[in-house]
Amino acid sequence: MPPADRNVLACVAGVLLSVVTVRITDKIVHRLYPLPPGVDPKDPAALSAAISGMPTMTFVLLVLGWALAAAVGAYAAARLPTRPPMACGLTVGGILLLATLANLRMLPHPTWMWGAAIILLPLAGWLAAKKGSQRVAPAAAA
Numbered sequence: 001m002p003p004a005d006r007n008v009l010a011c012v013a014g015v016l017l018s019v020v021t022v023r024i025t026d027k028i029v030h031r032l033y034p035l036p037p038g039v040d041p042k043d044p045a046a047l048s049a050a051i052s053g054m055p056t057m058t059f060v061l062l063v064l065g066w067a068l069a070a071a072v073g074a075y076a077a078a079r080l081p082t083r084p085p086m087a088c089g090l091t092v093g094g095i096l097l098l099a100t101l102a103n104l105r106m107l108p109h110p111t112w113m114w115g116a117a118i119i120l121l122p123l124a125g126w127l128a129a130k131k132g133s134q135r136v137a138p139a140a141a142a
Contacts, residue, residue, distance in 0.1 A: 007082045014077030014092035018069040022096075025065025033058040048108040059110055067120040070096045071128035078132030085133035093125020 035041065039050040070093045078089030100117050 003083055006080070007088055010077045010080035010082040010088045011091050011095075013080060014073035014075075014088065015095055016073075017076045018073030018092060018096045021069035021072045022065060025068060026062065029058060029061045029065060032061070044108075051108050056110075059113055063113055063116045063120060066096070066100050066117060067124040070121040071124040074125040075128035075132040078129040086129050089129020089132055090125060093122060093129065096125065097121045 033054055035047075035050050036053075039046050041047055073092040073096060074089035077092040078085040080088070082088045097117065100121060101114075104114055104117060
């Protein structure tokens with residue numbers, strides 16, 4: 001398989017793992033801190049009012065879940081046999097950051113979440129891509 005195809009597949013796999021991680025962490029947060037009964041998530045005004053009354057820990061956990069997703073996806077993309085591995089990991093982290101910023105723009109979130117996402121997601125993605133790009137040298141035969 002050509003290296004460019006491997007890189008694309010590594011990035012796709014990393015993004016998919018990131019999406020799965022976000023879905024899992026979001027479900028956990030929404031179970032811990034559900035919307036109040038009777039709130040229609042399709043009604044922007046009702047949703048905005050409900051979100052403004054949610055505890056800060058809800059949003060902290062959401063941002064941590066997004067950072068975890070960036071790390072998982074970037075690590076996986078860098079770990080797969082790609083050249084250069086950091087580029088694949090950082091690509092996945094960048095894609096997840098863009099998706100997160102789009103989500104923040106579409107749904108009402110506290111303003112501080114923008115800053116947290118802009119700082120934590122690239123940091124988590126970079127650290128995980130760096131770790132995933134480190135190759136272990138094969139042991140020398142004795």
